[in-house]
Amino acid sequence: MKRYQALAADIAASIRNGTLKPGDKLPSVRRASASRHLSPATVFQAYYLLEAKGLIRARDRSGYYVAHGAKALPPEPETASKPDGEARPVVISELVVRILESAMTRDVVPLGSAFPSPLLFPFERLGRATAVAMSQLDPWSTVSELAPGSHALRQQIALRYLVDGIHIRPEHIVVTNGAMEALNLCLSAVCKPGDAVLVESPCFYACLQALERFGLHAVEVATDPRDGIDLDALEAAIARHRPAACWLMTNYQNPLGSAMSEAKKHALAALVARHRLPLIEDDVYGELYFDNRRPTPTKGFDGDGWVMHCSSFSKTLAPGYRVGWTSPGRFLKQVTYQKLTTSLATSMPGQLGIARYLERGSFERHLRGLRLSLRKNRDEYIDAIGRHFPAGTKVSRPSGGYFLWLELPGAVDALALHDKAMAAGISIAPGPMFSASRGFGACIRVNYGHPLTARVEAALRTIGKTAIRLAA
Amino acid sequence: MKRYQALAADIAASIRNGTLKPGDKLPSVRRASASRHLSPATVFQAYYLLEAKGLIRARDRSGYYVAHGAKALPPEPETASKPDGEARPVVISELVVRILESAMTRDVVPLGSAFPSPLLFPFERLGRATAVAMSQLDPWSTVSELAPGSHALRQQIALRYLVDGIHIRPEHIVVTNGAMEALNLCLSAVCKPGDAVLVESPCFYACLQALERFGLHAVEVATDPRDGIDLDALEAAIARHRPAACWLMTNYQNPLGSAMSEAKKHALAALVARHRLPLIEDDVYGELYFDNRRPTPTKGFDGDGWVMHCSSFSKTLAPGYRVGWTSPGRFLKQVTYQKLTTSLATSMPGQLGIARYLERGSFERHLRGLRLSLRKNRDEYIDAIGRHFPAGTKVSRPSGGYFLWLELPGAVDALALHDKAMAAGISIAPGPMFSASRGFGACIRVNYGHPLTARVEAALRTIGKTAIRLAA
Structure with missing residues (x-):
């Protein structure tokens, strides 16, 4: 993680744990630079990043303030699943094929994909x-x-x-x-x-x-x-x-x-x-x-x-x-x-x-870079989900891999959410794909194996908005 | 096929169809060269090849004669199989694995192999x-x-x-x-x-x-x-x-x-x-x-x-x-x-x-060469089997691929033949591998995808001798 990213993460954490509240003014670039022993350019980059994430907002000639939309990180899912314990024949292929096929073109934002970005490999x-x-x-x-x-x-x-x-x-x-x-x-x-x-x-x-x-x-x-x-x-x-x-x-x-x-x-x-x-x-x-x-x-x-x-x-x-x-x-x-x-x-x-x-x-060196990329993506995706998804959404905190598991609040139907997302050119993996008994109807899996570009951020916003509508 | 090979094939055919009989004298190299419009070296190469195959024999200062051991080509199998027509569950894996495993080292002469020589490929x-x-x-x-x-x-x-x-x-x-x-x-x-x-x-x-x-x-x-x-x-x-x-x-x-x-x-x-x-x-x-x-x-x-x-x-x-x-x-x-x-x-x-x-x-050019090699092998293997296998052995005449199917005479047990061949460092594919009802007990499949080297010729001789013993 680069210095400006570390600083941004630090400030984001302060916002989320309430040390910094909506409307609070951030230290000026000059003061922050002096107190943190960082170059002004680094501080500026960090502020710019926080602004892009919607956590802070610049006011003309006045400096940076904590944005009113800045939220706490979404909570983690905490309880184990409770399947019924029966043995059952599996009938899943039609659902899975329908969902995988819908996501197989390059035009779709691949949040439901099982693969990380191919650009991460040598x-x-x-x-x-x-x-x-x-x-x-x-x-x-x-x-x-x-x-x-x-x-x-x-x-x-x-x-x-x-x-x-x-x-x-x-x-x-x-x-x-x-x-x-x-x-x-x-x-x-x-x-x-x-x-x-x-x-x-x-x-x-x-x-x-x-x-x-x-x-x-x-x-x-x-x-x-x-x-x-x-x-x-x-x-x-x-x-x-x-x-x-x-x-x-x-x-x-x-x-x-x-x-x-x-x-x-x-x-x-x-x-x-x-x-x-x-x-x-x-x-x-x-x-x-x-x-x-x-x-x-x-x-x-x-x-x-x-x-x-x-x-x-x-x-x-x-x-x-x-x-x-x-x-x-x-x-x-x-x-x-x-x-x-x-x-x-x-x-x-x-x-x-x-x-x-x-x-x-050279495998180890490649792996180190790959892990850093994925960890950075994980943090940014969790942040973004916190900004865009309905209150009460729970998000897992994986310590590896490239999948987030989301429990959506209310009566959100993940299959309906999938269909609406696909209509907007976005794939997600709805919970029932992952269960012989078609459980997890309010859950989705999100792939964070691709960098959080503006396009992905917009896709998360779209899904979040749709989930808010479905939850209502 | 080179010129000397064509000449040798021609003479071999005359021997087998009876135009040339055991003991007959072949034309001198000089005469054959003149009458066939070939160089003396080419005729000599052809005679040398026929001698190596045991079809003709040189007598000191006298020239070449048709060998007494030179035989007609073995006949083809002619009748279709007559399975019992029942449906049965298949229990073949143990037999097949035993036979394939025994042949999996490079030291074994691969007559039972399913693969042609890898040297035939670009x-x-x-x-x-x-x-x-x-x-x-x-x-x-x-x-x-x-x-x-x-x-x-x-x-x-x-x-x-x-x-x-x-x-x-x-x-x-x-x-x-x-x-x-x-x-x-x-x-x-x-x-x-x-x-x-x-x-x-x-x-x-x-x-x-x-x-x-x-x-x-x-x-x-x-x-x-x-x-x-x-x-x-x-x-x-x-x-x-x-x-x-x-x-x-x-x-x-x-x-x-x-x-x-x-x-x-x-x-x-x-x-x-x-x-x-x-x-x-x-x-x-x-x-x-x-x-x-x-x-x-x-x-x-x-x-x-x-x-x-x-x-x-x-x-x-x-x-x-x-x-x-x-x-x-x-x-x-x-x-x-x-x-x-x-x-x-x-x-x-x-x-x-x-x-x-x-x-x-360049695929077509490669394929032409590959087909020529395999056709040449086929002819040489059938020749060699005619020389070495028991009378009454029937050999298929495939017009493609690289397998010969042999029906052995008498009570030859192909599985016993396989075991004896393996003991001599030679693999063959016994008939019962190819049948759910374990038929074809007197048949073997021979791979001619490898050139007929002296080592392969010796292997065929060994198997032929063993078959003769088993048939008795």
Whole structure:
């Protein structure tokens, strides 16, 4: 964060906690510059930013004042979901397809998108790495490195596990066509049609779509918007439904943004081992943390191989390359077989390009920049939502990833809000997409993976206004 | 084919049809050179090649004679298979995995492999095309070109259809992670667990593996080693089993090498339309023809969209890139949905590299060379099998692709032969891999996608000797 941004954040916080009240005059640029030991230009930039956000207003020849519309930050959602605990077949595809299709043109403001801005990724460097890797391709490797994937890439993935203190050998990793394929392979390796699968409430719609395709039943389990699934509820659901698997996102869950503590993950690993329950751990956002270090996934506490850890480079490095992986523990053989018979192998140029890029060691630097961008976006989006959304709107405070979860007040119907937003050229992801029982009718997921431009700010204002009308 | 090879083939044909008999003296190099208008060096090379193949023998200071071991070419298998017509759940995975795994090291002579030599493909040019394509990547395309795939690539695929007289718009093509994924997506788009699917007898084991994974029942239909599935038997099976789909390879079928005539394909297209039966047409070998032109697939006669045509670049251009596609006719929407929820998208570097390569126009030249290499291999392998295998062995005469289908005489057990071959470091593909009812116990598939080196010749000799022992 630059100095002027830090100053602006500081002043914004004072406005929100009431130290500065609407109508209060801000110190002059000159005085602020002296007292804060900053250049006048820096102070001016900060004021300019606060003005652009609508928090302060300039009066001619008189200076800056706290704006009357400046509001406190919206509160966080605090209570865990309360699903009914039933197992049910999933019928979600029509709703999800309708919503995803409506958002698939570039003209739409992508607040409902599942992808961050592609401009955040080092495509040039990756392209050069791919070019070099392909110029050195051993033709025989196209035959010998089929199902488990490129050995060079699996070594790099094993190294990253090792940095996080997790010992996984390259031979225990299967490279896949993105995390989506990894999750599907794990699911089909351990489930047969009619089986029950435990999922979060709410959970990622692609999980529900996979359950629907395989003819599996979803059991939604209570989940807290801050620290994830409720372990007592999980254990009760295991006892009641004898599920074939459990599918969770333990870090920066999509859509909640929740993150389980390490203690909780430790307990979760012990719990699934005790019940001999395969845990499919979707960890695609783990690298996008805003705190000090990568949160250890449940896989890090997995002694007996019940955790099938899935991740990818699609959200961290190389969108479109479709390179993911799984480390499926005791189900390695079954998952490898599923991979062989589903798609045989993962595309070599993508695998080798990423392996080469990782070998060159610039991944960490790129990740640092990516995390800073996303954290900045998060703060600005929460600010903007506070300015534009109806009073009583609750907004999550994710410590990683790029999704906000909003609980709207009153009787706002998220599906109706979606339709009105689309009519204005804006996509949002309405809550019922994330639930087999079509819950969360007053919730939406907002993607903050794109910078808060004037266009995005205007889109948030439009949605906020529409929500205010719908709430009335 | 070079001149000396043509001369050698000519003489070999005379030996086999009896014009030249064992013990006959060949014309001297000088005389042959004069009468054929070839250089003495060319004639000598031809004689040397025939000697290496064991067809002629040099006597000191006397010249070349037809060898006593020189045999007629082995006969072709002629009768169609006679499966029992029952629908049965498929249990094949263990057998197939055991056989594929045993052959997965580079040390093994890959006669049982499903892949041709990787040295037949233009990896350098492809690598350069990929490098250029990735240097021009539009980051936004990684979001907007998800499920159906790169538009540039789909245009190139549509163009190739057009060259063959088939009108398919780019919008009706879904790019997949190889043909394997295309076939799986088509299957899951039109079938649900417990449905019956009609397949050839024998059929490609990956088809059986897919049926097993989806819980589908296989109905094997009589198939002729020359011209493919029996349409009367197919229609009878439709009436009896009310199948959800039919999965066929109409060109150079794996493992038989059979090819359906265009008239038969025309009738097939009409038949499936009449019965409103989805036909999954696996056409990965269609470009590897040895005659004058690409055989039209059934898709070319598909008026009502019942044919789901699947193919890939893996056998023709870019092994390891895992880029295939399907043109699924009336099931476009369902297949696109399956793709979105199975693996979301196909890897961009592979797609864009191939699109760029195709745009540059060197594909046809590469294909011509590839077809010539494979045709030469076919002739040499049939020759060698004639020399080394037990009398009564029947060998198919495929007019494309790279597989021979062998019916062994007597009570040869192909699985036992496989085990003995593996012990000698040679893989073969035993017949029971290709049948849900474990038929074809005396048949094997031989891959001729690798040049007939001394090592391969020795391997064929070893297998032939073992078969002779097992037949006794």
